[in-house]
Amino acid sequence: MTYAPDPRLFNSGLDLFDQVKAADFPQTILRYRNDRAAITVGLEGLNDAAWISHFGRFSPLPDNQPEPLALRYHGHQFRHYNPDLGDGRGFLFAQLRDDQGRLLDLGTKGSGRTPWSRGGDGRLTLKGGVREVLATAYLEALGVPTSRTFSLIETGEALHRGDEPSPTRSSVLVRLSHSHIRFGTFERLTYLNDLETMRGLIGFVADNYYPDAADLEGEDQVVRVFDLCVTRTAKLVARWMMAGFVHGVLNTDNMNITGESFDYGPYRFLPHYDAYFTAAYFDEGGLYAYGRQVDAVFWNLTQLARCLAQICDGARLIESLNDFGPRYEAAASEAVLNRLNLKPLTADKDQGLVEATFKLQAALHPRSGSFEGVYFDWFGGLISEDRAMSGPRGQFYTGEIFDNFKALLGDSEPKDADHLKHPLFAASEPVSLLIDDIEALWAAIARDDDWSGFHAKLDEIETYRQALGLAAD
Incomplete structure (x- = not known):
């Protein structure tokens, strides 16, 4: 791949950003570079010095934006x-x-x-950066549409935070993402009654992210962009649910127009099925608990529709909102089949398998609790029965709930049985990314500057990605 700069937003003429300067950091220690992602955008040839110059000192990439852009949103x-x-x-x-x-x-x-720092220091803790590297790698392995962490550089400043021991180390992270245009971008334009810019933004989104809408005009284009966004967002939350991922802060400024998750703060992966599990300590009411994520995403989509109704007939947007439930169900069926490496059957049977899988995960958790373990044990369906029954959860695969799950598996065929030849499936446990895993490897970094656990976990996750063979699209 040859590097292909294309600074579309900078050249768009849309009033959506402020040009800013990057901080001048006292140090730039390269801690992580995503060479696999760099290959996809033609930047793998950068040596470490050039990498740090661009992604730690933010010297412009050739023929790209002359200055960074701080985006405006509500x-x-x-x-x-x-x-x-x-x-x-x-x-x-x-x-x-x-x-x-x-x-x-x-x-x-x-x-x-930036002008939008609201008194904050504009910095990121090194621990926060480490957590985001791990989150994006693991979500990608599980087939979730996600940004990819491109670079993590330690910056040599001592930061003070109220939610972790301070002073703590600092970092700057670069992510590779389809878009940073958020639902909140449209909310700001609605708040300002800037409908001309909103129409221009819809055209920009259609031209650059939704080619199926690019040739449409006026209300037809607005409706089509929203309809496509609903479909992608339904797929995103379905993939979260089948990955046991709890976002933590599902605000409208944390959701983007292209249906891809990004900006990972207090996330968690479920140790076992728990609909009431929350990732953020400050979410005292459980608004964004695991089991409420689908509702939270739908509520956010309604806010986006409210904005777009300023420039088109809102009734046409409601049609897409009303279809969110069926689209989520279809995406959930696709997601669970992917997680189990099974071919689809009928819509009813596939949806039945979603429900049976959740019920089995819920039934297991008081005894053996492993959300990811069910997918790992039964990857490929009944061809994995001997492996599953002889594994650490085998003794708990009994009873009516399990029998129903197994019967549905019996109707299905593996999508690609060759994946089971991967050596990873000889292990007794899947690769996990639980909070204890993260805290242990961070403790080694904080105490001894020992990055071996971090790199070992990334190697494990990459092995899991290759073994599962999942893709976000």
Whole structure:
């Protein structure tokens, strides 16, 4: 792949950003570079010095944006509207094409103060950066549409935070994402009654992210963009649910127009099925608990529809909202079949398998609790029966709930039995990314600057990605 710069937003003429400067960090120690992602955008040839220059000092990439752009947006935070938002510790550094011709963003986190910092220091803790590297790698392995962490550089500053021991180390992170245009971007334009810019933004989104809508005009284009966004967002939350992923902060400024998750704060992966599990300690009411994520995403989509109704007939948008439930169910069926490496049957049987899988995970958790373990044990369906029954959860695969699950598996065929030849499936347990895993490897970094656990976990996750053979699209 040849590097293909394409700074579309900078050249769009849309009033959506402020040009800013990156912070001048006292150090730039390269801790992680995603060479596999770099290959897809033609940047794998950068040596470490050039890498640090671009992604630690933010010297512009050739023929790209001359300055970083802090994007403007508003948002509903825990369903309370906040007009005092925007990129407060990040910016859009560059846009470029990947090996599939898609427009991608290189965005930052922890790159310094902007006009939207609201008194914050614009920095990212090193622990926060480590957590995001791990989250994106694991979600990608599980087939979830996600940004990819492109770079993590330690920056040599001592930060003070109220939710972790301080002072703590600092970092700047760069992510590779399809888009940083958020639901909250449209909310800001609605708040300002800037309908001309909103129409221009819809055209920009159609031209660059939704080619099926690019040739349409006026209301037809608005409706089509929203309809496609509903489908992608339904797929995203379905993939979260089948990965046992709990986002933590499902505010409208944390959801983007292309249906891809990004910006990982207090996330968790379920140790076992628990509909009431929350990732954020400050989510005292459980608004964004695991079992409420589908509702939270739908509520956010209704806020986006409310904005777009300023420039089109809202009744046409409601048609797409009303179809969110069936689209989610179809996406959930597809997701669970992917997780189990099975071919689809009928819509009813596939949906039945979703329900049976959840019920089995819920029934197991008081005794053997492993959300991921069910997918791992029964990957490929009944051809894995001997492996599953002789594994650590085998003794618990009994009873009516399990019998129903097994009967549905008996109707299915493996999608690709060759995946089971991977040596990983000879192990007794799947690769996990639980909070205890993260805390253990971080403790070694914080105490001894020992990064071996971090790199070992990334190697495990990469092995899991290759073994599962899942893709986000």
